[in-house]
Amino acid sequence: MFRKPLDLGLVVLIPVLFALAPLAYNNQLLLFNAMVFLALAQGINIIYGFTGYLPFGYVGFFGAGAYGASLTVMFLHLPAPVAVLLGGLTALALGLVLSPLLRLSGVYFAIASLAASEAVYYVIANPGLVNITKGPYGVSLDRVYSPEFSYLVMAVIVGLVTAVVVYLKRSHLGLSLKAVRDDPLSSETAGIDVKRQRMLAWSWSALFAGLTGAVFAWQISVFYPGTVFDPSISIFAIVFTLFGGAGTVLGPILGTVVLYGVYNLIGITEPQYFQLIYGVLIMVLVLFLPEGIVSLLKRGGANVL
Amino acid sequence: MSSEAVLTARDLGISFGNLKAVDGISLDLKPGEIMGLVGPNGSGKTTLVNLVSGLYRPDRGEVRLGGRKVTGLAPHHLARLGLNRTFQVPKPFHTLTVRENVELAAFYTRQEPHTAEKALEFTELAPLADRLAGSLNVGQQKLLDLARALATGPRILLVDELGAGLGPMELDQVAAKLLELAGTGVALLVVEHLLAFLNQLTSRVLVMNAGTRIFEGKLAAAAEDPLVVEVFLGG
Numbered sequence: 001m002f003r004k005p006l007d008l009g010l011v012v013l014i015p016v017l018f019a020l021a022p023l024a025y026n027n028q029l030l031l032f033n034a035m036v037f038l039a040l041a042q043g044i045n046i047i048y049g050f051t052g053y054l055p056f057g058y059v060g061f062f063g064a065g066a067y068g069a070s071l072t073v074m075f076l077h078l079p080a081p082v083a084v085l086l087g088g089l090t091a092l093a094l095g096l097v098l099s100p101l102l103r104l105s106g107v108y109f110a111i112a113s114l115a116a117s118e119a120v121y122y123v124i125a126n127p128g129l130v131n132i133t134k135g136p137y138g139v140s141l142d143r144v145y146s147p148e149f150s151y152l153v154m155a156v157i158v159g160l161v162t163a164v165v166v167y168l169k170r171s172h173l174g175l176s177l178k179a180v181r182d183d184p185l186s187s188e189t190a191g192i193d194v195k196r197q198r199m200l201a202w203s204w205s206a207l208f209a210g211l212t213g214a215v216f217a218w219q220i221s222v223f224y225p226g227t228v229f230d231p232s233i234s235i236f237a238i239v240f241t242l243f244g245g246a247g248t249v250l251g252p253i254l255g256t257v258v259l260y261g262v263y264n265l266i267g268i269t270e271p272q273y274f275q276l277i278y279g280v281l282i283m284v285l286v287l288f289l290p291e292g293i294v295s296l297l298k299r300g301g302a303n304v305l
Numbered sequence: 306m307s308s309e310a311v312l313t314a315r316d317l318g319i320s321f322g323n324l325k326a327v328d329g330i331s332l333d334l335k336p337g338e339i340m341g342l343v344g345p346n347g348s349g350k351t352t353l354v355n356l357v358s359g360l361y362r363p364d365r366g367e368v369r370l371g372g373r374k375v376t377g378l379a380p381h382h383l384a385r386l387g388l389n390r391t392f393q394v395p396k397p398f399h400t401l402t403v404r405e406n407v408e409l410a411a412f413y414t415r416q417e418p419h420t421a422e423k424a425l426e427f428t429e430l431a432p433l434a435d436r437l438a439g440s441l442n443v444g445q446q447k448l449l450d451l452a453r454a455l456a457t458g459p460r461i462l463l464v465d466e467l468g469a470g471l472g473p474m475e476l477d478q479v480a481a482k483l484l485e486l487a488g489t490g491v492a493l494l495v496v497e498h499l500l501a502f503l504n505q506l507t508s509r510v511l512v513m514n515a516g517t518r519i520f521e522g523k524l525a526a527a528a529e530d531p532l533v534v535e536v537f538l539g540g
Binding site: 040079172175178179181182185186187188189190191192193194 | 357358366379380384386389390392396397398400401404405406410412413414415418420453454456472474
């Protein structure tokens, strides 16, 4: 599975660096959020980078994971790590329910997935469900609050999602997903079960968004539906992936580090300039660098993972 | 006779709206046999290939592979059972290399890895193996379609207008390759407009018009059949 030292290096090094980073830099919440976006960017990479489906409603899985974990804590009184797992499974289940969306393609899929995430949001935020989801009033998980433990679990999830992307990059499965993206008909004649492969990518992608949302809920412990179903979470993660380069392991990592770094440098003090720069950046990327900044390295002759 | 056929289609039919694209076609293919499928544009040849290869599910009729009923099975199942095809407009995986294109087909149909190498050698694409498939010219992409189909170890190969767009030299080479394949026992159904090309391959043809069979037999006899002449040249 890991054919080169670089593979294993990335999978281990990134979580370890994040785990140690708070010793050198005291804004742990910022580091945590960077991990959240890195995991989401890699999750989008799994579905978009390898199959071409662009899920604008990806945040729906994130929110489903956050609520799945929260309900587990509130009603089942299970320990937080178990709740995280169940949060991931909640998103996976939502992915299975939404799998008919995969019959759509291109912009139709993107919009339908956005609509689906909004639908889930409005169901959860519905005051009629206040006894279950607390409706619009948000949930509190103060009983399991543990910023250090949840931080470390998030680092592990970053390692896991990186491992999955490395595996896709190196395996027949990843290659077959790219084949399906290039041409579903001839993929079938090459013996590839197109529906099954798409479902696999979709499920992995949903699972990681759910796990990430669950740990996010655990970390911040008090949140509203609008916090975890905020469409800009999808947009950020998508832009990070596109900026770095979808379909590679390094692309989403570079994209998240660079853009989330820029966001924290100028986005908080001068939000209006940040949004302007962001908008221009997206247009420039789509027009001139559709394969992200790693494609510049490829042009330079480097063999990019 | 049908007991030894490797492919049997009986009374296949499919309609799109009011159009009967294929209307009651039957055919048998034995191992190593080459059958030509000809007819004017829109006569249903490619639709028939799509029905047999599982891209379309027929409204009626059945397809059997060596006696096993496979009607309505997905193409990836049929590929694993030894039935494969090429496309009129080649459909390579553009962002993968030539080798990856062929290796994937061998892998997902559970062939030995060397099957892919053999397919590349056979189609003379081995020197291009590390190129991206999208960078090949149309003729090379057609050969890649063929190589990918061969990497699945087919017993039946449906060849949809492989000749179109090839030059005279390439045509002779491809004809020789297809004859060599048939010599190894692969049954071939060859859709073709180029009758001279077809004539190099086989003497047995099925002529379609408006979804139905209007002639089956020797290519030479087809040229003298009044109905075939009328359909091709106008009455």
